[in-house]
Amino acid sequence: MNALIIGGGGDGIGRAVSRAFAAAGAAVAVADLDPERSGEATDELVSSGLRAVALAGDVRSPSAIDGFVSQSVAAFGRLDTLVTVVGGxxxxxxxxxLHEMSDDDWDLAYEMNLRYVVRAARAAIRAFLAQGGGGSIVSVGSVTGVMAAPMQAGYGAAKAGLASLAKTVAAEYAADAIRMNVVACGAIATAAAKSAHVDGEVPEIPMRRLGAPRDAAAAAVYLASPLSSYVTGQSLVVDGGVTVRGPFAV
Ligand SMILES: NC(=O)c1ccc[n+]([C@@H]2O[C@H](COP(=O)([O-])OP(=O)(O)OC[C@H]3O[C@@H](n4cnc5c(N)ncnc54)[C@H](O)[C@@H]3O)[C@@H](O)[C@H]2O)c1
Incomplete structure (x- = not known):
């Protein structure tokens, strides 16, 4: 399996996804805005004897997105999997x-969470079709796409849009053996999340802990692998039970 991981240089879910795919036997192209981050991620993998290349570019640039896909194909001969991590x-x-949000605020939330994913999915699907079909797209989403997103309307709407995009890609390309699914994360213990949530025991979460980045990464590997070959258009919620429990404990 060859995988392109956009945002795979980050020290949170991104790095965990890069490590998990490489550990599962994939050759990984790690793309990030920050070339030092993608370089660090791939150096770590290469020094462990795994196959990885570092790519740099801004997901807001359509040519950068196309470049990520074409460079991945050039590096490994083909592309089997696209994972999109950048977002927030x-x-x-x-x-x-909402009443405080400007149009620019809304547009930026949309751009960083959905528009680039549309472009990346389109470029990956073109590569998959050129290879004769077959391929998997996994996008890191959020429970804010399935629940309300107070104070984050643009983010929540964009993540909900990801789930819709996955369904549409699933329906349009099932006959080409191209699948798309979403990992809808709850609170994951990244540096940013730890500053926003209590780190340690979290009573609001049925499992009483934040998720680990590797919890999200494991779901992404499953959704990209043949183990999930009959699963498409789905959002796999990885949230320690947050979205299944009502407000009143019994
Ligand atoms: N941490 C959580 O609690 C949580 C919860 C729900 C969903 N998520 C989702 O997880 C994803 C992010 O996870 P994370 O915060 O652990 O990521 P991360 O910090 O591991 O990686 C994000 C990477 O994105 C890169 N990046 C930022 N802007 C970019 C740009 N313009 N072009 C290219 N790369 C860019 C950064 O350099 C960084 O390396 C997002 O999609 C977010 O919505 C996280």
């Missing part, structure tokens, strides 16, 4: 109620 709200747009 507070990293890009401050948390605020």
């Amino acid at each position: 709200q507070v990293a890009f747009v401050p948390a605020m109620r």
